[in-house]
Amino acid sequence: MVENAWQQHAQAVERLAASYAAIPAGAAVRLAKRTTNLFRVRSESSAPGLDVSGLDGVIEVDPETRTAEVQGMCTYEDLVDATLPHGLIPLVVPQLRTITLGGAVTGMGIESTSFRNGLPHESVLEMDVFTGAGEVVTTRPGDELFDAFPNSYGSLGYATRLRIELEPVSAYVALRHVRFEDAGLLAKAIAEIAETREYDGEPVDGLDGVAFAPGEYYLTLARWTDTASGATPSDYAGQDIYFASVRDRETDLLTMYDYLWRWDTDWFWCSGAFGAQNPRIRRLWPRKWRRSDVYMLLLGLDRRFDIADRLDRRAGRPQRERVVQDIEVPVERIEEFLAWFDEHIGMRPVWLCPLVARRAWPTYPLRAGEVYVNAGFWGTVHVGPDAVEAPRNRAIEAEVHRLGGHKSLYSEAFYDQDTFDALYDGAHLAAVKKRYDPDHRLTSLYDKTVRRK
Template sequence: MRHRRTPTYAFLALSRQQHRAEVERISLAVRNFHKTQQRFRIYHGSTSSTRRPVDGTSTNTIDTSALNNILEIDGVNKVAVVEANAPMDALLEATLDLNLMPLVVTEFPGITVGGAFSGTAGESSSFKHSFFDQTVSKIEMVMADGEVVNCSEAKNKEVFRGAPGALGTLGVVTLLYVRLQPAAKWVEVTYHPFESVEGALRMFRRFWKDEGVDYLDGVMFSPTKGAVVTGQLCDVKPEGLPVQRFSRAKDPWYYMHVEECISSGGSEPHRELVPLPDYLFRYNRGCFWCGKSMFDLTGLPFTKGTPQWLEFMLRTRMLYKALHAQDPNTLMVILDLALPFSAAEEFVNWQAERLDIWPLWLCPLRIGAMSTLHPHPLRTEDKEDEMMLNVGLYGVSPRDYEEWVSANLDLESKVTELGGMKWAYAAQLYSRDMFWQQYDKKWYDNSREKCHATSLPDVYEKTSVDYEAGRKMTKESKEYWDGTMFPAIAQLRQSLWLVREALKSKAWRLERRDVWKDWPEKR
């Protein structure tokens, strides 16, 4: 039975002609900014970044939020033609209709295809396929002077290779051609316990050479407890394996389930079957473990029942809306970094003492032929390595702003010392000189010149944090919330504010429409 769905977005309904009209509108607006050499920013309608969202009503903003459709699924050539602001769950639903799927699917359904390309997106299939942009064969882009160009390895190659990771600082990506592969009904998932970072790295090295493994990542709950998770696509349901889902309110949060599996099974691996979309979006409910942190921030009790009662608030779209009601960095540490395998153990031991953030997400990433602005090995001795290790740090921020600054500066210094790099979606506290020591600035500046993009904010300007402005904002926020009230009342008021702002976004409606949750029963 083929997978049927009720369209959440106008799948396949927006014609090429309508797309061209929208791109021409954007091109004209960009051209006018370029003529006056006025700097502008891009409003996408949503963001999974920790930076404050761009205000779509500003006069120096290009609104691209209408570019959120899938124009074509080419089942013969296995390519999806997707507008930049189409979310990942929309792309997956459209491709599943033809029993296809992207090679790399981001773990949050609300991450847009263009965001995954222009940012840095890696997932548990990235040990095979590298970052998401490596699965894109062609893009359409509005250059910073308004010219609309098509870019690929065969045409405008330098722009095609430079746009990934550039965060829209070379131009406006409007359309992407995403390569697809056959989909499967299930992912056979195995949780392999480990008791040290060294044990995890040893498993990663073994499994990334195993052709039978399609997905590979891990969760580390403490310095002596974690699980390497392998996944294998399958259409035939093996007898005796339990089926586990993660998309319904009654289902467990994924990371809690992983910990329960390795705690109850001793040193033996635990195997189970997970429906394909449930596996791909397994971290949607709870936003990894940030949902648990929101309970800590608001003072609400985290019991067995509360995640179910507040289910609509604890999916990634709603949690990001709540976080963006305030500066996310004053509430949470949300950042990813890539390290050479040889430095991973030292970093985890360092963070256990300095930051003490648990759990950690561990994900091997194939370096491959990536663009300059992606994380890459900084030390000469690491540049021949096949892989880097993505470490995800997600936890509650230090409540004192000065401690937050100090912790981030220490982190950036340690990561640089170890030859690693931070993802650019997170706040950057590097000085301008330190930031550009990590990248090929000459190449980047030349690319900006060729794209006529020098009137756009550069990557450093988009991601760096203004210390003094942060101090002032934090002080004003504290004075507003504290006032003369008791701290508990101030905390409650802030919690209600965050919930109110998230509800106003109506992002929860998108979650309710998802029909991939019926997979594979209605395939």
């Protein structure tokens, strides 16, 4: 079986290379990929895409070495389905089922284990990258290509195979939701947990939180356990909604599988925009369709037909600005950021996820070993006719920069070229790109994330 999987992988890479060869010399190259978890609107292109069929599975799981050989287009949902029967999971499993391993590594995935395991690319031991020159390059930590790959978003190439570390997990996850009324005390608790990996004498295996309102902050402390102690695990893929439980319950119990996807069922809290949190609608909404990729399809329909804007105009409401971002600031600045965010943006809830990078990475220069907090906020703000100029998003960028943080590039960005290059080490990235994409077949990071090409 394993040998056959490797043969199928080799054949898929050959198809990929053949599709590249079929594209006219000098023409732009991009993936032929139908689904996405990105929130950047890109210009339409009729150019043929690279054939990535057959590059979406798990080649091999090795329980002895706690590693897995995984294809770049494999979703975390499929990856977890392959590793969890062995009592193992990737060191960081992003919140949404259809995020791909290659996407999380070339982007910036994060989750509740990031305070102790860093970011998804930091558990990659080796990967094959199909470069802009049409070559497959095997690269490892410390190599120029490998170290520039995180946060390059396909501007250097696409991962076709990755060997990743896995870690053992238990059958269940015990949760404790701790409320804080002071954001400064919240930040202090995060820093202490990141250092000691415990709270009140109990181990903490996963850590994230929610800021519901000024003065109402929660940290969710997750502890792996093999004992249910007679309790029935909660089911948040049914009528109950996970994010609401953070407010309503002090403790909880989930299966490991359900813990990994606790945010996916309602796309955090964003499913409310589609009525999926209305109890009457929820009963009629098929369980299998309570997933982030379904909501993404609905969002695509809204964009295509301008549904929300039409309704706003009919109701006389000001035009909306879409504010969909994840940012990171040092833990000691999160209190300041939340206060500013409340005053100038006014959007809640906000997801909070601590992270500690294992080492420095040139294209997303977090200081190694220091505690940062990711703040995620996804929604719209009524701003009026100025919405087209994205004033709220631009203000967020400036404030995050002032506080010594960064923001992920999966969504819209508005930096000028000089600021962008200073934040994401553009000169170094350009030098690596020149080596592995000498004819500029792949869209540059700035063109892709800011100019939306």
